[in-house]
Structure formats: C-alpha cells, structure tokens
Amino acid sequence: MCECKKAPVAGGTTIRAEGNERRGGLNAALRQSIARETNGVNGAGEAFARCRESVSAEEAARMYGIHIDHRGKARCPFHDDHRPSMSFHAGRFRCWSCGVSGNCIDLTMKLLGVDAMGAVRRLDADFHLGLPLDRPLSREERDQADRRRQLNDTRQRFEEWREKMLRDLNTAYRIGHQALLSGHDLSDREALAVRWMDALEAWADALDSKEMSEQMKVFRDREEVERLCQMILRNTPMKSGAT
Numbered sequence: 001m002c003e004c005k006k007a008p009v010a011g012g013t014t015i016r017a018e019g020n021e022r023r024g025g026l027n028a029a030l031r032q033s034i035a036r037e038t039n040g041v042n043g044a045g046e047a048f049a050r051c052r053e054s055v056s057a058e059e060a061a062r063m064y065g066i067h068i069d070h071r072g073k074a075r076c077p078f079h080d081d082h083r084p085s086m087s088f089h090a091g092r093f094r095c096w097s098c099g100v101s102g103n104c105i106d107l108t109m110k111l112l113g114v115d116a117m118g119a120v121r122r123l124d125a126d127f128h129l130g131l132p133l134d135r136p137l138s139r140e141e142r143d144q145a146d147r148r149r150q151l152n153d154t155r156q157r158f159e160e161w162r163e164k165m166l167r168d169l170n171t172a173y174r175i176g177h178q179a180l181l182s183g184h185d186l187s188d189r190e191a192l193a194v195r196w197m198d199a200l201e202a203w204a205d206a207l208d209s210k211e212m213s214e215q216m217k218v219f220r221d222r223e224e225v226e227r228l229c230q231m232i233l234r235n236t237p238m239k240s241g242a243t
C-alpha cells in the first residue's frame with residue numbers, strides 16, 4: 001500500500017508533512033512540551049476515532065433502547081415517526097424523514113442529551129472499549145494512532161489521484177469519440193486518442209470499479225496512463241461540459 005504515497009499529492013498534505021519534519025529542529029525542552037500537549041490532544045482524538053470504529057450506530061441504537069425491525073429499520077426517536085424511517089448503513093444512521101444522520105457518537109449525544117465527550121465516555125463504559133480517555137496514550141496506542149493517520153492520509157491522496165485520473169481518462173476518451181464522429185482528418189493527438197480508446201475505456205472502468213484490486217491495476221501502471229492522457233489532453237481547449 002505504501003506505493004500509494006507516490007501518488008500526486010495535494011498541496012496541503014505535503015505542507016503538513018514538511019511541517020512535522022521541521023519540528024525535529026526545535027530544542028529539546030520545547031519539543032517535549034509540544035509532545036506533552038499534542039499527546040493529550042491525540043489521546044482524545046484517538047479515543048474518538050477508536051470509538052467510531054468500534055461501535056456502529058446500529059449497536060449504539062440497540063444499546064440505548066431503539067427497536068430495530070427485521071428489515072434493519074427503526075422508528076426515528078427525533079421526530080414523530082409513525083413508520084420506521086431510520087436506517088443503518090456502514091456504521092452510520094440516517095433518518096429519511098427528518099434528515100438526522102451520523103455515527104455512534106452523534107446518535108448517543110442526541111439520544112442521551114450529552115456532549116460529544118459524554119457520549120464517548122458512555123460508549124466506552126457500556127461497550128467496554130478501554131479507550132485512552134483519562135490517561136496518556138501508551139507507546140503501542142501512539143504507534144497505532146500514527147499508523148491510522150498515515151493510512152487515512154494515504155487513502156485521501158489515493159482518492160484525489162483516482163478522481164483526477166478518471167476525469168482525464170473520460171476527457172481523453174471523449175476526444176477520440178468526437179474525432180471519430182466528426183469525420184475530418186485526425187490530428188496527431190486525436191489519432192492517438194482513437195488508437196487508445198479501448199484502453200482508455202478499460203482503465204476508466206477499472207478505476208470506477210468498487211474492487212480495490214481493479215483500481216490498483218491502473219495505479220500500478222499510472223506513469224504510462226498519465227503520460228498517454230497528457231499527450232492526448234495537452235493544449236485541449238476547455239469545452240463546456242468537458243468536465
């Protein structure tokens with residue numbers, strides 16, 4: 001997976017990473033005090049992240065007395081709901097009537113009338129999560145938190161790369177498609193697009209697939225795919241609708 005780090009990176013992420021490295025230049029006392037401060041923050045952040053990942057909104061709903069029917073739906077407790085309008089998916093809840101949605105922490109806050117920290121404390125106690133709420137993170141937990149942050153960063157950069165690549169592939173394909181329809185003599189760039197239309201379509205399909213293994217096939221060949229797209233797209237005037 002660490003290959004993903006080579007994906008084109010949005011400016012913000014790079015700048016943040018550089019900032020972290022520069023911290024190595026600070027004097028020891030200052031570094032320690034920053035470590036103490038951020039450790040407290042990271043401890044709470046880590047507790048919230050682990051809470052969200054450990055308990056689904058559905059589990060929290062059941063824990064706090066919401067009846068979920070055989071179709072996995074519930075009567076929404078946040079509006080006068082006569083038919084079950086609340087559904088649960090991928091760890092989150094959503095009411096299709098009044099529009100409330102969120103994760104286990106949001107649901108617990110609203111159900112029990114507590115703030116976010118109060119909700120995390122209740123979930124920690126009721127689901128025996130052992131979250132690092134009132135103690136500094138252990139070394140192992142800090143490493144785990146670091147890995148989680150890196151993974152999230154990597155995922156986000158991959159997603160940004162995937163979306164841009166998909167746009168470029170679609171535009172390149174359209175150039176070939178329109179050139180074929182036009183019937184005029186093809187420019188070099190259009191001829192290239194026409195020649196590669198099948199491949200452009202296959203790559204776009206793979207990137208659009210829900211299967212990570214399909215997306216990774218394109219990612220592995222990204223240098224060639226990007227080069228080809230750039231050759232086709234360069235000097236392309238912006239056309240309306242060509243997004």
Ligand SMILES: [Zn+2]
Pocket residue numbers: 076077078079081085095096097098099100
């Ligand atoms: Zn509702």
